[in-house]
Amino acid sequence: xxxGQNNNEYAGLQFDGYxxxxxxxxxxxxxxxxxxxxLRKETGAVxxxxxxxxxxxxxxxxxxxxxxxxxxxxxxxxxxxxAENSRFVEVAYLLVHGKLPTESEQEHFSTLLNEYxxxxxxxxxxxxxxxxxxxxxGILSAMVVSLSSFYPExxxxxxxxxxxxxxxxxxxxxxxxxxxxxxxxxxxxxIGEPFVYPRHDLKYCENFLNMMFSSPVYDYQIDPEVVKALxxxxxxxxxxxxxxxxxxxxxxxxxGVNLYAAISAGISALWGPLHGGANQSVIQMLEQxxxxxxxxxxxxxxxxxxSDPFRLYGFGHRVYKNYDPRAKIIKSTCHDxxxxxxxxxxxxxxxxxxxxxxxxxxxxxxxxxxPNVDFYSGIxxxxxxxxxxxxxxxxxxxRLPGWIAQWKESREDxxxxxxxxxxxxxxxxxRHYVPMSExx
Ligand code: ACO
Numbered sequence: 404x405x406x407g408q409n410n411n412e413y414a415g416l417q418f419d420g421y422x423x424x425x426x427x428x429x430x431x432x433x434x435x436x437x438x439x440x441x442l443r444k445e446t447g448a449v450x451x452x453x454x455x456x457x458x459x460x461x462x463x464x465x466x467x468x469x470x471x472x473x474x475x476x477x478x479x480x481x482x483x484x485x486a487e488n489s490r491f492v493e494v495a496y497l498l499v500h501g502k503l504p505t506e507s508e509q510e511h512f513s514t515l516l517n518e519y520x521x522x523x524x525x526x527x528x529x530x531x532x533x534x535x536x537x538x539x540x541g542i543l544s545a546m547v548v549s550l551s552s553f554y555p556e557x558x559x560x561x562x563x564x565x566x567x568x569x570x571x572x573x574x575x576x577x578x579x580x581x582x583x584x585x586x587x588x589x590x591x592x593x594i595g596e597p598f599v600y601p602r603h604d605l606k607y608c609e610n611f612l613n614m615m616f617s618s619p620v621y622d623y624q625i626d627p628e629v630v631k632a633l634x635x636x637x638x639x640x641x642x643x644x645x646x647x648x649x650x651x652x653x654x655x656x657x658x659g660v661n662l663y664a665a666i667s668a669g670i671s672a673l674w675g676p677l678h679g680g681a682n683q684s685v686i687q688m689l690e691q692x693x694x695x696x697x698x699x700x701x702x703x704x705x706x707x708x709x710s711d712p713f714r715l716y717g718f719g720h721r722v723y724k725n726y727d728p729r730a731k732i733i734k735s736t737c738h739d740x741x742x743x744x745x746x747x748x749x750x751x752x753x754x755x756x757x758x759x760x761x762x763x764x765x766x767x768x769x770x771x772x773x774p775n776v777d778f779y780s781g782i783x784x785x786x787x788x789x790x791x792x793x794x795x796x797x798x799x800x801x802r803l804p805g806w807i808a809q810w811k812e813s814r815e816d817x818x819x820x821x822x823x824x825x826x827x828x829x830x831x832x833x834r835h836y837v838p839m840s841e842x843x
Contacts (some may be wrong), residue, residue: 420447432467439478445775449825456721459645461653461816465498465808470722475729477642478502485703486732491637492607497643499575499811512576513606517579520601520610522546522588523553530592531610539589539796540674547583557595563814564659574662575793575807582803583607586796587614593792608633611800616788628743629787635736637778639729640798642805646721648679649673653813657822662810669806670799676716679777679798683791685717686781689750692757699757707766717778718761724771732780737786746786752777 412439414425423445428436436459452458469474475482478497485494496504496512504512509629525551533542556576588598591614599614608630616623643649651672656665673679692702702765706715720727741748756773777798784794791816813819 416442417448418448420546428462430462431464432469435806443825449827450807451827454721455650456512460650460822461645461813461818463644463809463812464501465805465812466642468644468722470720470724473723473725473728475643475732482639482728483732486635486638489634489638490607491634491641491801494638495579498804499579501808510554513741514578515576515826517601517603517609517610519577520584520603522550522581522584525599526550526553527588530588531596533592535593535595538591538674539593539793540670540680540799542589542592543582543585543796543799544667544670545671546589546762547578547582548664550581551661553664554663562778563656563661563665571662575811578662578807579803583611583800584614586793586800587611589796590615590790590793606630608637610728626744632736632740632783632787635732636783636797637801639732639776641675642802642808645809646678647675648802649806649809652810654822656810656813657820659821659823662807666803666806669802673799673802674795675701679795679802681716681775681777682781682784682794683799685777686750686785686791686794688716689753689757689781692753697753697756699760702757703760703764706761707764715757715761717770717774718767719770719772720775724775726773726796727775729776730774730778733776734774737779737782740783740786742785745769747793748782748785751779751782752784 410427410429412429413424414427416425417424417744423442425442426438428438431435439450450458465478467479468474476499477485477494480503485497492513493504493509526546529546529549530542541636554574563571575838584601591598596618601610601614605613605625612625612629612633613623645653646670652665652669655668656662670835676684688702691697695701702713702715705711705713706718737751740746741751758778763773766772780798781791781794783792784797789797
């Protein structure tokens, strides 16, 4: 991990009549932080930063993101190069192990992903007891935390503390292998079809597609164009530094829980419509626009109206105030995929028109609101046959290596300690208990 340079630079703070100095921390891309770890000790005060807009929670060497310039790199490699040249499993290795794999490392990793791809037969029964319309994200989160009961190599009292590197490697690889089986099983359950087991002769994405779409009466033909599109989508979702779900993984992980519990927390956070759940909300929004005759201006006006809770899903981002580089690639992949599969999705034209209107609207321009990763991804998922309620599960599949990398980095950090923010208390001052008979 990069330590972050200090170089004896300080920022001064005048407070309550005296001045304190706080060290500056500079990252490898010259990002600057003010290390206020001693703030409370020195001044008695804390910082208040709603939504952590100005707060770095850690030093990290996993992902570099510059929202103003639209840059995204995993372990230093531009996401554009990885999407163009790599496969998801290679990027997963890169994120989790910090380096691109050699041929033999990649082969070994792929073999392990196949070896670990089955889930315990007893876990299969859990799926049967979910109600028909259970959301696959709820099932995924529950199944992932359940893995800790079936694969207790993480349990030193079911905690991550004291695990060897080898045990961590087994657990993380096992999780990467099993999540796609769990994801596909939850889809099969939702449509009432029998589960299709993973196959050792298929690669990661092929295997997933086969488990999703094969059935005893139908032999699914794996289309290389679909595999390519899926690899690109998973790569583009693989990490995004300290976003809401990665922070959930780190925060829950900081209590010492096992890997599966921490990742399950990340899955739950991702489900929200302001985060990864936006990919499902975008398609629902576009479908509604289509049903209502395509009056896009009505929705732009609703999004601008502060008394209306409606937001343009797939637009805006905490960090990007420029075009999200992932959305750029997904948009062009969307055109490619529809053309190669010979599909015509009217929602694509609605999305393109909506984007054009928004990008020319003063409200969106002033706030730097651009399409994010979720705006066009759903149109590709539809084209390759993934149902709407599985969109966020697909995001989770892609994001898993990033969560694992963030979790590993946090537990290996010499500064590792439980995360526990402060607050500014604004409730009542001391008052004393009044018996019920005397209350007004
Ligand atoms: N539609 C309309 N207005 C928006 C939108 C939007 N999609 N996004 C932001 N704004 C407005 C806000 O109302 C606010 O306006 P104001 O300054 O007049 O109050 C301003 O832009 C800044 O927005 P914030 O909500 O303060 O930005 P924040 O960083 O807190 O939120 C978020 C980012 C949650 C992504 C937000 O842009 C949003 O809700 N977008 C829609 C949901 C979405 O697509 N989420 C997926 C994000 S990508 C991901 O997580 C994988």
